[in-house]
Amino acid sequence: QSALTQPPSASGSPGQSVTISCTGTSSDVGGYNYVSWYQQHPGKAPKVMVYEVSKRSSGVPDRFSGSKSGNTASLTVSGLQAEDEADYYCFSFAGSNNWVFGGGTKLTVL
Amino acid sequence: QLVESGGGLVQPGGSLRLSCAASGFTFSTSWMSWVRQAPGKGLEWVANIKQDGSEKYYVDSVKGRFTISRDNAKNSLYLQMNSLRAEDTAVYYCANIVWGAFHIWGQGTMVTVPS
Numbered sequence: 001q002s003a004l005t006q007p008p009s010a011s012g013s014p015g016q017s018v019t020i021s022c023t024g025t026s027s028d029v030g031g032y033n034y035v036s037w038y039q040q041h042p043g044k045a046p047k048v049m050v051y052e053v054s055k056r057s058s059g060v061p062d063r064f065s066g067s068k069s070g071n072t073a074s075l076t077v078s079g080l081q082a083e084d085e086a087d088y089y090c091f092s093f094a095g096s097n098n099w100v101f102g103g104g105t106k107l108t109v110l
Numbered sequence: 111q112l113v114e115s116g117g118g119l120v121q122p123g124g125s126l127r128l129s130c131a132a133s134g135f136t137f138s139t140s141w142m143s144w145v146r147q148a149p150g151k152g153l154e155w156v157a158n159i160k161q162d163g164s165e166k167y168y169v170d171s172v173k174g175r176f177t178i179s180r181d182n183a184k185n186s187l188y189l190q191m192n193s194l195r196a197e198d199t200a201v202y203y204c205a206n207i208v209w210g211a212f213h214i215w216g217q218g219t220m221v222t223v224p225s
Contacts (some may be wrong), residue, residue, distance in 0.1 A: 101154060
């Protein structure tokens with residue numbers, strides 16, 4: 001049950017786009033479409049942004065989009081806004097009733 | 111919503127039982143989970159339980175020490191934690207699972223096991 005690999009940090013200026021990657025294996029990200037993304041502000045509970053690879057959760061702005069290619073899933077945030085600054089985590093089914101998170105990416109809006 | 115309780119300070123080797131009270135959604139038809147986050151660290155999935163409690167799954171690091179359970183009549187989820195270790199120190203969140211994702215989260219309860 002190894003954690004999925006995410007870059008520790010990402011950044012962009014307001015209005016720009018940024019993409020956060022989440023790399024796993026064919027046993028998790030590559031093997032199933034149960035990939036979700038979570039936003040967590042300091043001291044708060046996580047919030048689901050995208051589930052089943054690319055479906056936006058209710059109320060999530062369409063600036064947030066998810067995709068997957070092979071063993072790597074991605075979360076793209078377009079038109080960056082100050083309130084997007086947070087930690088982001090990917091999460092995937094890993095088979096055999098196991099589930100695994102990515103290590104997390106701190107997104108900074110410059 | 112989900113509201114956790116039962117966290118606190120416990121000595122290594124001790125036990126603690128966390129509770130999670132659900133409201134505002136149909137608890138009895140939802141898979142439920144516990145997720146934890148060590149101080150300054152990332153999220154870690156801990157355990158899942160099926161709607162009727164007939165299936166339970168755990169991360170390897172807690173197998174044999176933690177037990178997830180539920181009482182649908184009370185709309186409540188539980189996590190019995192035994193043989194606690196310093197590395198179990200974390201905020202513990204309960205969450206429901208829909209389409210393989212955690213859609214509703216509690217505010218978390220802190221468990222501290224000193225080293």
